[in-house]
Amino acid sequence: xxxxxxxxxxxxxxxxxxxxxxxxxxxxxxxxxxxxxxxxxxxxxxxxxxxxxxxxxxxxxxxxxxxxxxxxxxxxxxxxxxxxxxxxxxxxxxxxxxxxxxxxxxxxxxxxxxxxxxxxxxxxxxxxxxxxxxxxxxxxxxxxxxxxxxxxxxxxxxxxxxxxxxxxxxxxxxxxxxxxxxxxxxxxxxxxxxxxxxxxxxxxxxxxxxxxxxxxxxxxxxxxxxxxxxxxxxxxxxxxxxxxxxxxxxxxxxxxxxxxxxxxxxxxxxxxxxxxxxxxxxxxxxxxxxxxxxxxxxxxxxxxxxxxxxxxxxxxxxxxxxxxxxxxxxxxxxxxxx
Numbered sequence: 059x060x061x062x063x064x065x066x067x068x069x070x071x072x073x074x075x076x077x078x079x080x081x082x083x084x085x086x087x088x089x090x091x092x093x094x095x096x097x098x099x100x101x102x103x104x105x106x107x108x109x110x111x112x113x114x115x116x117x118x119x120x121x122x123x124x125x126x127x128x129x130x131x132x133x134x135x136x137x138x139x140x141x142x143x144x145x146x147x148x149x150x151x152x153x154x155x156x157x158x159x160x161x162x163x164x165x166x167x168x169x170x171x172x173x174x175x176x177x178x179x180x181x182x183x184x185x186x187x188x189x190x191x192x193x194x195x196x197x198x199x200x201x202x203x204x205x206x207x208x209x210x211x212x213x214x215x216x217x218x219x220x221x222x223x224x225x226x227x228x229x230x231x232x233x234x235x236x237x238x239x240x241x242x243x244x245x246x247x248x249x250x251x252x253x254x255x256x257x258x259x260x261x262x263x264x265x266x267x268x269x270x271x272x273x274x275x276x277x278x279x280x281x282x283x284x285x286x287x288x289x290x291x292x293x294x295x296x297x298x299x300x301x302x303x304x305x306x307x308x309x310x311x312x313x314x315x316x317x318x319x320x321x322x323x324x325x326x327x328x329x330x331x332x333x334x335x336x337x338x339x340x341x342x343x344x345x346x347x348x349x350x351x352x353x354x355x356x357x358x359x360x361x362x363x364x365x366x367x368x369x370x371x372x373x374x375x376x377x378x379x380x381x382x383x384x385x386x387x388x389x390x391x392x393x394x395x396x
Contacts, residue, residue: 059083062136062177064124064169065143066117067103068093069264069271070185072110073302074140077310079114086132087119089143092161096145096154097267106263124165130172133180138313140183141169144233147269148189148359151229159232166236170243170251181313182251184240187233188323188364190255191215192224195361206333207294207363213328214298214367217255217321227359237321244319252312254305257325257366260386261302262393273299273337274390280341280349281394290356293334296363298326301381301389311375320374325366330383340384344391 061078065071066087078085087110094102110117120132124143133139144162145151151158166184173182188195199210221234243249258272266274268287279286305324312322332340338349371377381389 059138060086060136061138061140062086062088062133063140063142064088066119067091067107067110068142069261070259070302070305071140071142072106072263073261073306074142074309075110075117076114077306078138079117082116085114085117086136087117088122088124088129088132089119090121090123092143092145093265096147096150097269101265101267101270103265106265125160125168129169130176133172133176136177136180138181138183139173139177140309141166142185144185145229148227148229149357150269151227151232152358155228158228162229162232163235167239170239170249174243174247174249178249180250181316182240182249183309183312184236184251184253186237186240186253186255187230188215188255188257188325188366189226189230189359190221190234190237191219192221192226192230193359193361194220194224195364198363200363202294205294205335206296207291208296209363209365214365215323216367217323217370225359230359241319241321248318250316250318252316253321254308254324255321256300256305257364258297258299259302259305260299260390262389263302273387274394276337276341277345277390277394280345280347283347284350286349286351287354288334288351289354290360291362293353295360296331296333296365298328298331298365299383299386300324300326300330300379301386304380307380308371308375308377311377315375317374322371323366323368324371325364325368326383327368327379328365330379330386331365332383340387344387
């Protein structure tokens with residue numbers, strides 16, 4: 059079995075590479091370390107690429123942009139294509155809207171068309187985002203508690219939430235374009251695409267920076283003794299956290315029995331939800347160091363609360379969250395301090 063993974067050195071991509079390498083597949087990783095260009099040396103994924111190459115002889119790594127015309131030759135013969143490559147930061151996109159669009163929208167369309175021409179029977183996993191809903195999650199009824207905001211009588215956000223009449227940031231727009239193209243290629247051309255609208259993904263191997271992947275970044279700030287900036291909502295904003303290993307397993311379930319064109323909201327669900335203030339307490343408990351922080355004005359496009367309703371993915375597949383919130387924090391701390 060040949061599995062092609064774009065962004066294969068990134069957090070999600072590297073865990074997908076590892077999953078399929080362990081299964082004995084021929085794994086082809088496509089990654090040009092765009093994160094280093096976007097976020098500087100601290101965002102570089104070259105170390106992940108080196109680890110994968112050293113550990114698994116059945117992983118082949120190509121330093122290639124997903125927009126390169128040569129991509130079609132690499133896709134030839136693929137049975138599974140997992141598209142994780144992206145410009146991943148919605149705050150960053152505000153300053154680079156054209157580059158953001160070229161990577162997230164045009165890059166996805168180019169990859170879908172290359173798949174149609176060279177591997178039309180492959181399962182195509184598209185990594186979308188909850189930012190396609192724009193600020194619509196902020197219109198839901200929300201109540202305030204001592205350490206967090208939460209939905210009033212709602213377990214989480216499902217796939218029926220409107221995509222329209224809201225501000226998205228350029229990132230949300232470019233990812234929505236890719237999301238819709240992936241759906242369209244299933245309905246129009248018959249490709250076996252699956253669209254996963256992901257929230258906060260984290261885990262070991264994350265090259266965290268302030269603008270992307272906040273839990274490892276918070277740990278780094280705490281361990282360095284620096285001051286953390288918290289943007290808006292009094293630190294009571296809530297996210298649900300999913301470990302990249304759980305996400306890779308969900309992709310595998312879909313690949314075994316694809317439902318072309320289906321959309322799934324993906325996150326940690328209510329059990330893995332946490333506010334910024336609550337996360338600081340968890341970090342302090344593990345590091346035994348106080349967290350220094352200050353409040354800053356809110357950022358465009360940030361959600362006050364986002365908790366994923368996992369009903370659809372659980373009803374379609376035998377899949378559950380395996381890595382608890384507590385273990386996510388413990389694993390990241392251990393990885394950073396080893």
